[in-house]
Amino acid sequence: MFFYSTEVLEHFKNPKNVGTIPDANGIGVIGDPDCGDSLQLYIKVENDRLVDVKYLIKGCPAAIAVASALSVLVKGKTLFEAQEITDDDVVKALGGLPEIKLHCSNLGANALYLAIKDYFDRKGRTIKIKG
């Protein structure tokens, strides 16, 4: 038996920034092969800043809360600041996750790194991403 924090339950019941960005200039898609959950993260970058972040997710309550919290954390940040966001930052923003659900946090930051890489790829620039 495990319990979710108030923050996880709030993000799960009222997820923020759900949807797509039709003119996104970076998209990160990632799945967890063990559980089959997946996350598509859309970013709109202007002047090196993430002016919009949205996502579509198929996942457990923890994964939904992770995607929602991540979107809130990174929206408005510069690309440099966004690249510094880690799984731990997202877990902290959620007031923690039960040990058995910690792996669900991997989807969030990794999708973000892939979206940022996609942004740079579209510009013909190569960057090394975390993950």
Ligand code: FES
């Ligand atoms: Fe798949 Fe949570 S069980 S991400």
